[in-house]
Amino acid sequence: MNLLADPNVTYVVLVAGFLLAILALFAPGTGVIELGALFALVVAGYGIYHLPINYWALAILIVGVFPFLVAVRKSGRWYYLAISLAALIIGSAYLFNSGTWWQPAVNPAIAIVVSVLAGLLMWIVAYRGLEALRRKPRFETRMESLVGATGEAKTTIHEEGSVYVGGELWSAHSNQEIPAKARVRVISRDGFVLEVEEIR
Numbered sequence: 055m056n057l058l059a060d061p062n063v064t065y066v067v068l069v070a071g072f073l074l075a076i077l078a079l080f081a082p083g084t085g086v087i088e089l090g091a092l093f094a095l096v097v098a099g100y101g102i103y104h105l106p107i108n109y110w111a112l113a114i115l116i117v118g119v120f121p122f123l124v125a126v127r128k129s130g131r132w133y134y135l136a137i138s139l140a141a142l143i144i145g146s147a148y149l150f151n152s153g154t155w156w157q158p159a160v161n162p163a164i165a166i167v168v169s170v171l172a173g174l175l176m177w178i179v180a181y182r183g184l185e186a187l188r189r190k191p192r193f194e195t196r197m198e199s200l201v202g203a204t205g206e207a208k209t210t211i212h213e214e215g216s217v218y219v220g221g222e223l224w225s226a227h228s229n230q231e232i233p234a235k236a237r238v239r240v241i242s243r244d245g246f247v248l249e250v251e252e253i254r
Contacts, residue, residue: 061150061159064101069146069172071095080179105159106151115145122173126180135177142169200224200240200248207236207250217250226250 058064071094078087118141125134147158147165158165205219211232217224219240225247232238237253 058097058101059104061105061152062161062164064098064105065146065149065160066164066168067094067101068098069168071098073172073175076176076179080183108148108151111145111148113145114141115149118142118145122176122180126177126184135173139169139173142173200243202240204237204239204253205250207232207234207238207252210234211238211250217248219248224248228252 058067071091074087074091074094078091118138120138121134121141122138125131125138128134143162143165146169147160147162150159152159200220203219205217207215207217207226208223209215211217211226211228213227213229215226215228215232217226217238217240219238226238226249227244227247228238228250230252232250232252238250239253240248241251242249
């Protein structure tokens with residue numbers, strides 16, 4: 055574990071752990087990513103425990119999150135992203151106390167490369183996530199388009215039955231008895247059950 059006495063190693067492992075944790079949230083699966091994130095964060099935690107931290111640099115890292123969020127939510131606000139990256143680089147380089155206030159413990163070149171790569175990855179993940187939230191699900195759109203559509207009763211419908219609408223078989227409900235093979239129109243839906251009426 056002497057390797058973790060090197061601030062550069064601890065810093066890189068810490069960032070890798072956070073990135074893996076974020077990826078695990080957006081892409082849950084086999085558990086491999088989750089285990090990798092847990093392992094990296096535990097290892098980084100051991101290193102942090104044995105390294106003195108500059109709390110002002112930690113504060114810069116935390117504050118730098120806010121312009122990043124503004125940049126993601128407001129398209130074209132690239133200067134907010136630049137401010138966030140600058141805060142990330144400065145906070146990363148000075149996160150650990152080197153013993154001299156002006157001298158960074160983390161190699162500035164490593165801080166720049168890791169911060170830019172991590173920032174870009176976070177940008178892609180966050181932007182795609184918001185894009186997905188804004189986009190109306192195709193399934194929901196298709197469900198809404200069923201109202202007013204016509205089809206055919208596959209069974210006799212009285213309270214319950216089934217209809218063929220929009221190229222698929224659906225559960226149907228009607229207060230009036232509808233014979234099998236009759237033409238029907240969807241007048242509303244309740245979840246996955248279509249309320250239908252006979253077309254006369």
